[in-house]
Amino acid sequence: MLLSQTAHYALRAVYYLLTADDDKWHLTKDVAEITKIPAPYLARIMSTLAKRGILRSRTGMGGGFNISKDGLKQNLYDVVSQFDNLESIPDCMFGFTNCIGENHHELHKKWQDLKGSLINILKSTTLGDLKEKYHQFNWEAVQVE
Numbered sequence: 001m002l003l004s005q006t007a008h009y010a011l012r013a014v015y016y017l018l019t020a021d022d023d024k025w026h027l028t029k030d031v032a033e034i035t036k037i038p039a040p041y042l043a044r045i046m047s048t049l050a051k052r053g054i055l056r057s058r059t060g061m062g063g064g065f066n067i068s069k070d071g072l073k074q075n076l077y078d079v080v081s082q083f084d085n086l087e088s089i090p091d092c093m094f095g096f097t098n099c100i101g102e103n104h105h106e107l108h109k110k111w112q113d114l115k116g117s118l119i120n121i122l123k124s125t126t127l128g129d130l131k132e133k134y135h136q137f138n139w140e141a142v143q144v145e
Helices: 005-019 028-035 039-051 076-080 108-124 127-133
Strands: 055-058 064-067
Touching (some): 005 076, 005 127, 039 055, 076 108, 076 127
């Protein structure tokens, strides 16, 4: 797996907020139930994203989380990088430290391409892009492992 479970959860929660009602503040417990993410775990994730300006948070009656206007300008890499250092994905899928130059296996180039593609997709897709293009999603049909 290239992304940690935390990064997957962060992406899932952000995607939910992008597909939900714009004007509404969403409670962590409700987001957790719909996205099938453990609520205590999700609370820490959403708090981190709020501290970084990707989400807005509000306490008290009518509080919760939603996507900030500045958050819509952020890309998926900005979300993931709060939890994972994508630049530290190993250069070799087998973990060889001497997999360079002439001394590399047959899958080395494909692995490098995959790693580069993942980072490129995350950097080139803003939250605003997702909201605009993929705003309709059936959360009731979601199944997770």
